[in-house]
Amino acid sequence: MVDNTHQVKHQQTSPEWGPTAWAHLSTVRTQSPLIQCITNFVSMDLMANTLLSAGASPAMIHSLREIPEFTPRAAALCVNVGTLTAEWLPAMRAAAEAAGKAGKPWVLDPVAAGASRFRLEACRELVGMRPTVVRGNGSEILALANASVGPSKAGQAALQAYDKAVKVSAERERYRTDRDNFKVKFKTTESRLQETDAEMEKLKKELAEAKTAAATAEAEVEKMKVEEKKKLDEADAKGYEAGIKRAALEYTQTAHQMVNDALEERLPEFFELGYAAGAEAMATGVDSSHESTDAVEAAKSLAKSSGCIVAVSGAVDFVTDGQRVVGAQNGVAMMQKITATGCSVTALIAAFVAIDPLHAFEATATALSIFGIAGEIGMDMAKGPASLRVHLIDSLYGLDQDTVVRRVNIINFS
Numbered sequence: 001m002v003d004n005t006h007q008v009k010h011q012q013t014s015p016e017w018g019p020t021a022w023a024h025l026s027t028v029r030t031q032s033p034l035i036q037c038i039t040n041f042v043s044m045d046l047m048a049n050t051l052l053s054a055g056a057s058p059a060m061i062h063s064l065r066e067i068p069e070f071t072p073r074a075a076a077l078c079v080n081v082g083t084l085t086a087e088w089l090p091a092m093r094a095a096a097e098a099a100g101k102a103g104k105p106w107v108l109d110p111v112a113a114g115a116s117r118f119r120l121e122a123c124r125e126l127v128g129m130r131p132t133v134v135r136g137n138g139s140e141i142l143a144l145a146n147a148s149v150g151p152s153k154a155g156q157a158a159l160q161a162y163d164k165a166v167k168v169s170a171e172r173e174r175y176r177t178d179r180d181n182f183k184v185k186f187k188t189t190e191s192r193l194q195e196t197d198a199e200m201e202k203l204k205k206e207l208a209e210a211k212t213a214a215a216t217a218e219a220e221v222e223k224m225k226v227e228e229k230k231k232l233d234e235a236d237a238k239g240y241e242a243g244i245k246r247a248a249l250e251y252t253q254t255a256h257q258m259v260n261d262a263l264e265e266r267l268p269e270f271f272e273l274g275y276a277a278g279a280e281a282m283a284t285g286v287d288s289s290h291e292s293t294d295a296v297e298a299a300k301s302l303a304k305s306s307g308c309i310v311a312v313s314g315a316v317d318f319v320t321d322g323q324r325v326v327g328a329q330n331g332v333a334m335m336q337k338i339t340a341t342g343c344s345v346t347a348l349i350a351a352f353v354a355i356d357p358l359h360a361f362e363a364t365a366t367a368l369s370i371f372g373i374a375g376e377i378g379m380d381m382a383k384g385p386a387s388l389r390v391h392l393i394d395s396l397y398g399l400d401q402d403t404v405v406r407r408v409n410i411i412n413f414s
């Protein structure tokens with residue numbers, strides 16, 4: 001059971017974040033608050049180990065039969081809908097209600113809130129039960145905020161999304177047309193090149209024939225030299241004909257050389273055209289994920305309409321109560337490559353809020369920052385996501401005052 005008289009008391013409106021974060025972490029270590037987690041199957045292990053390495057005491061208890069007896073004894077509750085089923089939802093409701101009645105803080109993680117109507121409805125209902133904190137990624141907070149603002153605003157958001165989709169699709173079509181036009185141009189050039197090649201082959205053949213004819217004629221002239229004068233005249237005439245043919249061949253050879261030179265000169269131009277079309281085709285990808293910065297306004301409006309603290313995780317973890325906004329800028333991008341880091345930091349928020357429930361806003365920001373610092377230090381030793389998972393837990397366990405105070409990076413955004 002948590003003794004609230006030991007809760008962190010030195011918070012002010014504008015806290016010194018480093019010392020505050022250390023006060024929160026060291027209080028979690030000394031009080032070891034019992035945190036009940038109703039969470040998804042994927043996150044159970046990492047979440048429990050995160051809480052343990054921070055000094056809290058995890059209990060992954062979700063049976064409806066145990067909740068009335070157990071939940072009031074926990075210092076805080078963490079509800080995560082990651083692998084939601086119709087059977088588990090009543091347990092989540094019951095635990096949220098029991099925590100509320102016992103005056104214990106509880107935290108909601110609306111995993112993939114927008115993935116289905118069932119999930120969105122469940123999340124909306126749970127938000128309506130007034131969790132102390134809601135923590136999600138950008139897409140989850142956007143889905144939840146849009147679902148909570150009523151049909152007209154949701155309709156507007158859908159229309160805006162539709163407009164954007166139409167624009168992107170038109171742009172894509174334009175790129176496709178450009179690319180197809182280039183393909184046609186390229187094919188035409190190619191067929192012209194083939195025609196020239198065929199012409200060249202024909203001329204080569206004629207040249208060979210002419211060479212043979214000239215050789216024959218020369219041989220004949222030689223022969224005529226020793227033959228009668230009468231036949232010499234005839235042979236001369238044939239030789240003259242061969243001469244004309246050779247001149248004609250020399251002329252066609254020169255013409256062919258000119259065509260070749262002209263094509264060679266234009267080669268860089270063809271290359272430029274191909275390169276430009278390639279670059280345009282590559283620029284057609286459409287990014288559909290949301291950054292945490294995209295969801296700050298949605299988080300503020302959700303915080304206002306629900307009365308909860310709302311946190312959006314990402315490169316910057318934003319925390320808002322509807323008026324104030326702060327951003328925790330710790331963590332490393334590789335944390336996204338470990339499943340359930342988000343779920344785990346939500347549980348850590350529950351532990352921090354458990355020991356300082358009167359300052360849930362500050363406790364949420366410091367929990368996010370501390371988890372990020374553990375990720376940063378863990379990353380120095382990690383080779384990839386699997387080893388980061390291990391080193392993150394080790395680093396969280398080993399954090400000391402100097403490191404925390406020095407590395408906490410929380411700034412005011414409003």
Ligand SMILES: Nc1ncnc2c1ncn2[C@@H]1O[C@H](COP(=O)(O)OP(=O)(O)OP(=O)(O)O)[C@@H](O)[C@H]1O
Nearest residue numbers: 137313314315331332333335336339340341342343
């Ligand atoms: N680009 C980033 N740079 C630094 N830290 C990040 C980045 N992206 C996420 N994080 C950190 O990773 C943790 C998890 O955040 P994320 O937004 O990925 O949660 P999530 O999508 O709910 O995760 P999950 O569903 O796997 O539990 C947070 O502590 C967050 O600060």
Ligand SMILES: Cc1ncsc1CCO
Nearest residue numbers: 040042082083111339340
């Ligand atoms: C991968 C996954 N699917 C449902 S819950 C969960 C863990 C991250 O939220």
